[in-house]
Amino acid sequence: MTAGAITGYRSKMPAGRDGFAQLLHAEWTKFRTVRGWLIGFTVAALLIVALGVLTAAGTHSSVCHNAPGQSAPVCTGPPAPLTGPGGEPVNDGFYFVHQPLTGNGSITVRVNSLTGLIAASGGAPPDQPLTGTRPGVQAWSKAGLIIKASTTPGSAYAAIMVTGRHGVRWQYNYTHDTAGFGGAVSAAASPHWLRLTRSGDLVTGYDSTDGSHWTEVGSVRLTGLPTTVPGGLFTASPDYEQTSHPVGGGESGSSLPTRTTARFDRLSLHGGWLAGAWTGTQISDVALPGGFTQAGDTITVSGSGDIAPVVSGSGGPDPDRTLIGTFAGLIALIVVAGLFVTSEYRRGLIRTTLTASPRRGRVLAAKAVVIGAATFLTGLVAATITVLLGRHLLHSNGHFLYPVNTLTGLRLIVGTAALLAVAAVAALALSTILRRGAGAVTAVIVAIVLPYILAVASVLPVGAGQWLLRLTPAAAFAVQQTLIQYPQVAGDYTPTAGYYPLSPWAGLAVLCGYTAIALLAAAVLLRRRDA
């Protein structure tokens, strides 16, 4: 028998449209007509909002104590933290040797030595706070020149300084930091020259190794700087932090106050300085008292405290965890995404689907688009409500809200929605690979949720936890990060304290990478296998 002589039957009916739009419509109809899945999505959205509200309501940072004569403990709201010009909580403790500067002017000085003391760990008698101290300069001990809007803690400033181990730095308004030239201070080998100039609102910092060749390190416009401002010399010295992570999660930190002493000479003033005597002022209360002495050309200033943003883990802000319900919503959405595929296999519908649209890759793509879009929109609505409602509740609880700018707020909401959508697509892909719901759903949930638990609340050491949050799909939760890691502040930047090792979008990219691999494998297997 020869083939080719027989002409195949061709239906006279017009061909049905089988574009991608029709495929999308078909998958959307399947999705929207299963009541259980819609319930699943509603439950997910409600869980995200409800847990967020619950967490916000359970976050009272009020201090309660039993007052005499009253049966119920008396609770008072926490003192509002000191905030800087940007609204973020800051520390502003240092010893300030100053005189008023009216209008424009400049101040130049040479730093000859920087030494430091660390307080005794057992504490010292209040009248002799220096008892039992040992020598030691902190990496971020600071000494140099500063111009400040006022002597009120938290006010705007700009300063050029030498540091314990990070060379010359130009810093202003607590969060900004620029490096000048490196190297430690020593009188004979490398004295450091510093200069600060004010011209209207513009403050500029310079450094020099010899006092004649100057390099600009940085400048800033401090808008609204008063005409007369205090300016002069300062020293600060952040606490010596010892943090340990005992078994069972959490951390126990002990910090010891420190004090830095700097010796300045060759001081020269130009412009609108009052040129009177220097005044020494302790800005904010600190454990070790500061002071200054003047002997001829040399001024020696000792100071404790720090001029820096507060970071978590040292009595700083708690991370914003109103979006914690994402985990619960995630589980519900992953289950529905898994069922979106596996129920077709269980009921045999997959054969109808693949008969209607034999190009299998497109079927998978249509399913991924439908489940991804539905999850993204659900996540978007739930996250928006949660963030707004949660922050409102925290605020009315008297809880200090870490300032979140519009861009970060948008990233929180869109990022959470994207995280949920990508996770749902991952569940869809893995369900296509395994064809069984339980295994696929478990694998995706465990891969995303368990590393977070192990990193944040388990016995794993910090290093191992950070690697988990870099390598596993749980890295995606970095997109919900609100705390900022400051390189110029020594802090406890660990997952337990709310810091992710990856940047927000890089973290989400890790999850996207895993999902892309799963989706590719699913497409290949779906084409190769019998349905």
Added chain:
Amino acid sequence: MTVGPTARNALHAEWTKLRTTPGAAWLALAALTLTAALSALSAASAGYRAGTHQDLAKISLTGIDLGQAVIAILAVLTISNEYSTGMIATTLTALPRRTTMLATKATLVTAVVLAAGTAAVLTSLLAARLLLPGNGFTAAHGYPALSLTDGPTLRAAAGSVLYLALIALLSLGIATAVRDSATAVGIVLALLYLFPIIASAVTDPHWQRHLQQIGPMNAGLAIQATTNLHNLPISPWAGLGVLAAWASAALLTGTLTLRRRDA
């Protein structure tokens, strides 16, 4: 001639089903492997630090956090698979007493999980015993080698096996109530994993403590603690009791729904 199946027959029938479907054996093996692997990883990453006292038994049994998920799939599938294939109709025709059917399944799953769990726990402890001294956890530093002759370590080891068995019963109960396997594991994992996450997010220490006391995973895993017992939110055996209460409640819900509804 015997009238109706005896408990022995029922057990035999269920055992045959479990034995002849390859899934269960693979899952038991996967639970063993994953538990041991994560435990070994945890032991390998632990580092000795002077001045702290670390709970070596807890570090060595971290793998249970992962292994329990596989145990949950195993337990869920013993009943959900029957619903998805329609086998449940045959099973209930042969064994019309539904409570007996569920009790038989519970007995068998418990037995299988106890066996797999014992193997997993022993492998984990062995791996930790080999790895920990290399990380500085030596007798000279005040850490004698892990041994089951030590009372608290034995409690942690045996308790972890019982923990897995209770997780299996919890999963079986939930799966019986909801029938669908994906939904059932979703609920089980949500119950297990959400409590520790929410507890870590709430800053109020009272709320935090209560969440750790009622969460099936937090409370149940208190059994792994061998040091610093007075600081635990819940004591080891009481914690396992909380998990047992969760498992009983799930099984009760499962039994009631199974009896009330059509298969």
